[in-house]
Amino acid sequence: MHPHDQTIFALSSGRLPSAIAIVRLSGSHAGSALQMLVGRLPVPRMATRALLRDGSGEPIDDAVVLWFPGPASATGEDVVELHVHGSRAVIATLFSLLSAMPQMRTAEPGEFTRRAFENGKIDLTEAEGLDDLIHADTDRQRRQALRQLKGLLGDRARSWRDQIIEASALIEAGIDFADEGDVPAELMAPALARIGQLLTEIESVLSAQGRAERLRDGLTVVIAGPPNAGKSTLMNQLARREVAIVSPHAGTTRDLIEVQLDLDGYPVTVIDTAGIRETNDPIEQEGVRRARDRAAQADLVLWLAEDDQADIERQGEAPVWLVRNKIDLSGDREGDCPSSSGDNPAFHISARSGAGLAQLLEALVGFARDYFGSIESGLITRERQRTLLDQTTAALRRSISAIDLGEELAAEELRIAALALGRLLGRVDVEDLLDVIFREFCIGK
Numbered sequence: 001m002h003p004h005d006q007t008i009f010a011l012s013s014g015r016l017p018s019a020i021a022i023v024r025l026s027g028s029h030a031g032s033a034l035q036m037l038v039g040r041l042p043v044p045r046m047a048t049r050a051l052l053r054d055g056s057g058e059p060i061d062d063a064v065v066l067w068f069p070g071p072a073s074a075t076g077e078d079v080v081e082l083h084v085h086g087s088r089a090v091i092a093t094l095f096s097l098l099s100a101m102p103q104m105r106t107a108e109p110g111e112f113t114r115r116a117f118e119n120g121k122i123d124l125t126e127a128e129g130l131d132d133l134i135h136a137d138t139d140r141q142r143r144q145a146l147r148q149l150k151g152l153l154g155d156r157a158r159s160w161r162d163q164i165i166e167a168s169a170l171i172e173a174g175i176d177f178a179d180e181g182d183v184p185a186e187l188m189a190p191a192l193a194r195i196g197q198l199l200t201e202i203e204s205v206l207s208a209q210g211r212a213e214r215l216r217d218g219l220t221v222v223i224a225g226p227p228n229a230g231k232s233t234l235m236n237q238l239a240r241r242e243v244a245i246v247s248p249h250a251g252t253t254r255d256l257i258e259v260q261l262d263l264d265g266y267p268v269t270v271i272d273t274a275g276i277r278e279t280n281d282p283i284e285q286e287g288v289r290r291a292r293d294r295a296a297q298a299d300l301v302l303w304l305a306e307d308d309q310a311d312i313e314r315q316g317e318a319p320v321w322l323v324r325n326k327i328d329l330s331g332d333r334e335g336d337c338p339s340s341s342g343d344n345p346a347f348h349i350s351a352r353s354g355a356g357l358a359q360l361l362e363a364l365v366g367f368a369r370d371y372f373g374s375i376e377s378g379l380i381t382r383e384r385q386r387t388l389l390d391q392t393t394a395a396l397r398r399s400i401s402a403i404d405l406g407e408e409l410a411a412e413e414l415r416i417a418a419l420a421l422g423r424l425l426g427r428v429d430v431e432d433l434l435d436v437i438f439r440e441f442c443i444g445k
């Protein structure tokens with residue numbers, strides 16, 4: 001699929017122009033390209049200042065170059081890094097020179113990482129961690145991605161897989177040994193005990209997990225309520241900028257408006273919606289439909305209203321907090337107030353003046369903290385990983401109950417369990433999946 005006789009290159013740093021731009025090359029022709037540009041190969045792994053020149057000896061830029069001969073490199077192949085001045089002209093000249101070299105082409109998104117993976121430098125969970133780290137917006141996301149990148153889940157999965165293979169070797173040895181008749185108990189007992197232990201261990205990782213996957217995606221808070229309650233005003237306050245149009249005209253907001261917030265390190269998406277009411281305007285009807293739809297999928301709904309007796313509409317499972325707005329008009333005290341909606345808290349605010357917003361924000365941070373739970377220790381960050389671990393435990397459970405029916409059956413279930421862990425690590429038939437995963441990466445990564 002990926003002809004590795006091709007050497008790839010890409011801009012691995014950010015948008016141009018920039019003070020410095022880093023162009024990375026990987027593949028068997030990286031060294032000769034460097035030699036052509038610099039006139040020699042520098043000492044490996046040492047930052048070296050060099051004048052880059054084109055084929056006719058014309059200088060391109062004064063640069064710092066790095067030479068990482070494979071396999072001791074990030075991708076496992078020969079790697080070159082060119083740290084040049086980040087101007088569009090320098091990069092354009094360099095790229096046209098590189099493109100003209102034989103067996104040299106620009107990299108596809110994630111292709112460097114993919115080569116690292118294919119050369120056994122990282123496993124799939126680490127590649128996913130790398131992707132998460134690059135896309136981490138908040139501090140907590142960064143820490144979680146870094147744990148993944150360090151291979152904590154990968155290390156555990158590798159050890160589980162080894163133990164499963166050992167247990168099945170014990171059973172299979174017994175099968176050969178027994179010829180006809182039953183596998184001797186002295187072989188089966190330790191194998192069974194090991195499978196039982198493993199099962200408990202993987203199950204505890206699965207259940208301690210809670211919502212680490214969600215830390216990647218964030219928590220969704222929907223602002224809903226009747227028209228003119230001040231939803232868009234609150235949205236703008238939370239976003240600290242004018243993202244939504246505010247007007248005294250009921251039915252101003254039609255589309256869903258999203259902002260990403262970093263609430264004390266937790267990623268939270270806040271969504272402003274159309275005021276919910278009966279209407280004959282087909283466009284507003286569509287807005288109301290979208291508002292209800294989004295509220296149904298929310299993790300938390302803030303129901304904004306102008307009085308405590310507001311008719312809260314519940315769409316999904318999510319808790320709904322009553323937020324009474326415009327207390328500057330009613331003269332009510334700010335802050336949280338005795339609950340008027342069952343177990344859920346209620347708040348008194350003025351979205352316009354900002355009164356009571358501090359208490360609301362504090363409660364949101366508390367909600368996020370509870371919601372994400374003790375994910376600091378979580379290992380699983382993706383649905384893919386959870387699904388495969390679920391498959392592993394299911395197969396282990398089946399293998400334990402299959403023991404009485406026959407050792408071959410039990411051994412077969414263990415093979416299925418080991419296969420699921422192999423998939424988790426990206427070691428077995430995941431070609432189709434690789435395309436999906438690496439496509440999400442940035443170019444130059």
Ligand SMILES: Nc1nc2c(ncn2[C@@H]2O[C@H](COP(=O)(O)OP(=O)(O)OP(=O)(O)O)[C@@H](O)[C@H]2O)c(=O)[nH]1
Binds near residue numbers: 226232325
């Ligand atoms: N006095 C006062 N007016 C407010 C407050 N919050 C919002 N308003 C006003 O109420 C009107 C409606 O505000 P919006 O934020 O557009 O209300 P909305 O709920 O988004 O309205 P729709 O999008 O039409 O459903 C505007 O004139 C706001 O200035 C508040 O706390 N106090």
Ligand SMILES: [K+]
Binds near residue numbers: 227246247248249250
């Ligand atoms: K309005």
Ligand SMILES: [Mg+2]
Binds near residue numbers: 244
């Ligand atoms: Mg609005």
